[in-house]
Amino acid sequence: MNSPDPRWEVIRRHLDRQAAPAERADFEASLREDPAFRRCYIRYLNIEVALQASAQAEYRLPPVPPPPRTPAWRGALGKAAAALALLLGLAGWGFWPRPPAEPEIVAHLTALQDCRWVHSATQAAVGDPLYRGQTLELSAGRLEVTFASGAVATLLGPIIFTLDSPNSGFLTLGQMQTRADSPQAKGFTVRTRTARIVDVGTEFIAAAAADGLSRVDVVRGEVVVHTPGQRHAQHLSQGDALSVESGQAQVLVRIESGEGTAAFRFPTLPPPSASDAADVATGWARAKIAFGPQAESSGEVAKLCNGHAQGSADDPGESVYFESNQSGGFLLDLGRSLQVTSINTYSWHRNQGNQGDRVRATQKFTLYGFRGEAAPPEGSTPPGTGWELIGRVNTDEFFGRGPQRSQPEQQASSISATGGAVGRYRYLLWDVRPSRAFHGAVEDNTLYGEIDVFGY
């Protein structure tokens, strides 16, 4: 089809939603019966989609110099453009549009290190301005963006990040660390698809995974996290980590380190409870090993539901854990289905022989719930029919920033929902993974002391 071919107009009318129903039927018939027309339709859309990407790229790097404030739009520039158009055979547009509004500079690139851009043609240098709406797509490397407010964000590739304003941005994928300690930067906001993280004068790490999981770690100061459907925002302070799962129930994961005594005291999370729905004393709950080899010196699995955790930092008999290098599963039967509102998991370990060995306090598990009242079939493990992902905990990701020996020996994680309940479940399964190795390649397993479930 050459440019004057009237069938291009048919394609345009279809895409611009101007085709009448009868035209649509003809259009579909042509697409079905005429491979050449079909190829033209796809070529036309290819240009359409590429222009879309290109318009984005114009606001990406390399930076576009802002248009003059008072362009001689129909003057010299217009004449020059018209002359160029004639030369290139691109004349005859009917009119020259007025320029769009001047792009607003909201930040500058202040450092780049080994950057590999998703769009290979991208060129960037320290000092380049960044505009409102500009998207930075980095497949590797690190770059530093200083917002007009003074907030400084370090982006780690791979990452996709869009600058929303002089004091905010949208993190689609990847991980970034921000520092917002100037008065103007107070309120610096990072949005993800599942959370809005507002800095109130501090430093935090935000991460967003492709499946919608968002995480925020507070390095110092205080951060407020808003999630959809949540009446009250979550206030996090130094050392807190919060994960937000995507899905109908917005699940929050909070991780805290304890003071390291048998009282299991944490900054905001409660100590182990003897009156929760997972406590054997209630007469309803029962725990069992669903899979995986329990370690020989581990206590019986019921220790997870006895109302208290370990009595000391190295107390294998009061802990439940699996063999090294092995995964395992704790299955909890609540005895009846409940609207589960929160699930707290406690661990404590510091090796008596080597005080620096605290890796076996690390909590690394995925929590699943089984739909309905009936028991999951024997040997059934997620992801399989009936199992629903509730949340993921990996305290290593948060506490792992420093040397292993500086990890907290006592940890608690709490999974809850922003909208009231994470779901109605009778059966819960902790799919537990080994923590990292302290020596060599042997990955030890965590010594869990207590599991508490609250609901109604």
Add this chain to the structure above:
Amino acid sequence: MSPSDRTQHEHFLRFFMELEPSLRVFVRSLLLSREEEREVMQEVSLVLWRKFDPAMEAASFCRWAFGVARLEVLAFRRDRARDRLSFAPELIDLLGQTVEDGADDLAAERRALDICLQKLPEGPRQLVQAAYAPGVKIDRLAQHLGRSPMAVYKTLHRIRLSLMDCTRRVLSLEETA
């Protein structure tokens, strides 16, 4: 993100970013608006990531991704699309096949488009930038420009056709060079 998650993530991004423009063309061919296309592509990328198998070869990933995109478009059209396009399933397959078969040519055309866009005079180039910027509605743009929406639609159409001619010329020059 743990190191193994990060490796898997990078592996996925490599495959996905290579295929993404073709998938987008396919999805757009079945829907009538950029916004709908964006929404569906977001779902497609989520499903692909959630179910991504790192052992997958590029060719299998491509076939699988087109299958996922087809299902996501059907689900979107069933549940949420404002315009009820009634493409028959066999036509959807034909369009998918056309995009897959022509993927190399389409990629070449997109590369040539970069050259053609540089040649585009400032006026049309600014119109393209403004019209394709995220969230821009042609009606509002037309109002801003003091033109009728139809005039803007038709001008953009002429720009696209001209760019297609230009890409053809660039590619044929490359072939003869």
